[in-house]
Amino acid sequence: MTGVEPPYRRIAAEIRRRIDLGELRPGDPVPSARRLTREHGVAIATATKVLALLRDEGLVLTRPGAGTVVAPAHRPSGPGTSTAAPRPGTAGAPSGPRRGPDGGEPELSRDALIRRAVARADAGGLGAVSMRQLAAELGTATMSLYRHVRGRDDLILAMADAVLGDAPxxxxxxxxxxxxxxxxxxxxxxxxxxxxxxxxxxxxxxxxxxxxxxxxxxxxxxxxxxxxxxxxxxxxxxxxxxxxxxxxxxxLEPGEQAVQDTGLSDDQWVDRHRDTFQRMFSTGGLTRMAALTGPGQVDIDxxxxxxxxxxxxxxxxxxxxxxxxxxxxxxx
Known part of the structure; x- marks a missing residue:
């Protein structure tokens, strides 16, 4: 079909718009490939193409230990857009911790840190929980996080206890x-x-x-x-x-990751490989498996x-x- 924008271009355009409006500032992390698959319901390959396109356009770059972030030299690209950064309190201003009374280091609580870390883990797994990335999201120095937790291991334990407390x-x-x-x-x-x-x-x-x-x-x-x-x-x-x-x-997590990586539900995965399984049943002496996977579905998940x-x-x-x-x- 002509005139239909591919999903990866549509998602990239949305991130580009957020960068142009100042919602994502230079140095801010952009959604990871895993997060994009969750939020937009696309396969991991599509999400990877989104980030590759933005990288090719010079809008984002990869920093060791920080992941994919907005490139520091970016300026709004659309017609009629302003090159000035959004003023605090305007609609385009990024949300984050409030600055302290003296306008210096942002105010930050232990609970806010833990909740932000939980959100990152929910979106991208424990691998997405980085002290540097959290500090960037919260608009504060990495070392300031250590006022609230002793380190990443301590933070992860605090995250675990927090979510267990959400189900009293x-x-x-x-x-x-x-x-x-x-x-x-x-x-x-x-x-x-x-x-x-x-x-x-x-x-x-x-x-x-x-x-x-x-x-x-x-x-x-x-x-x-x-x-x-x-x-x-x-x-x-x-x-x-x-x-x-x-x-x-x-x-649970490997199952979700498999869906994201392949773009197939569990049922779709079985359907796609049904012929392969049937050949294995018939040639591998798996008679009981063959008999119990005959006509009629068995509801197992x-x-x-x-x-x-x-x-x-x-x-x-x-x-x-x-x-x-x-x-x-x-x-x-």
């Missing part, structure tokens, strides 16, 4: 150990779904100083009060439950796997608590 558990728990553990597991799953980078931060092997995370652990331990289980069993019930949720959740596994895990806990598996009871 009810003050009055439901009746019964199973309902309480089920509620906790699904609350954590929901947090992982909103922040796919989070399961890659949480450690099951080494306790982390996360007040909100420790509150989840306390909730799980309280759920097993009065059941006649010793502390060894109660700790294993708690940690196994949370490790199960986290383990399934580690697949991370949600159904999570739900199925959680129910079976809690069934196992019920057998343990009720003493039906031969290993239940105090001291076992």
């Amino acid at each position: 558990l009810p003050a009055v728990p439901p009746a019964g150990w199973r309902a309480r553990l089920d509620l906790l597991a699904r609350a954590q799953w929901a947090v992982y779904r909103r922040h796919p980078w989070l399961p890659h931060v949480i450690s099951m092997a080494r306790p982390q100083p996360l007040p909100n995370g420790m509150g989840h652990t306390e909730w799980a331990l309280r759920a097993t009060d009065g059941l006649g289980l010793d502390r060894h069993v109660r700790w294993h019930v708690t940690i196994t439950l949370m490790a199960y949720v986290r383990g399934i959740a580690t697949n 991370l949600e159904t796997v999570f739900d199925f596994g959680l129910r079976r895990l809690l069934d196992g806990y019920a057998a343990l608590i009720e003493g039906r598996d031969g290993e239940a009871g105090p001291g076992r």
Whole structure:
């Protein structure tokens, strides 16, 4: 078709407009390829072409450790545009931390830093969280961030605790150990779904100083009060439950990345490779797989796997608590 602008040119024009208006200033980071795929629903290849076009036009450049930023020598390119920078308080002025009373270093709070870092991780994964890039976005010096966090590792832990705190558990728990553990597991799953980078931060092997995370652990331990289980069993019930949720959740981010990289949904990916799979079934002796992937769709995705596994895990806990598996009871 003629007269239809390719998606990458349309997206590039939008970023170019923001640069011309001063919404993105020299040195400011521009949206990453991963962020463009999220915001515009395009494949990673299309997003990469957007940045390549802007780079070819001299509007952006790549800085080691900072990513793709607006080029320092850029001037508005459209007819009738002004070369003057937008004045503070005008519609074209970039948003950011307010300047201090003396007009110097911007005011910055720990919470604002953490929330900005969470937004970057949500858009581009943990790799997008850089102290230098955060400082550039917040309009402050990199060293000023260290007044609020000891370093990147400390910041990432603070991000994890902040998002866990965004899903508080009810003050009055439901009746019964199973309902309480089920509620906790699904609350954590929901947090992982909103922040796919989070399961890659949480450690099951080494306790982390996360007040909100420790509150989840306390909730799980309280759920097993009065059941006649010793502390060894109660700790294993708690940690196994949370490790199960986290383990399934580690697949969320790679799954999203695969969709962005290929531009195909999971169903579209299977459809595209169906013939290849069928050949493998028929020539590789995979008779059970062939039989169970015949006519009629089987509804399997991370949600159904999570739900199925959680129910079976809690069934196992019920057998343990009720003493039906031969290993239940105090001291076992």
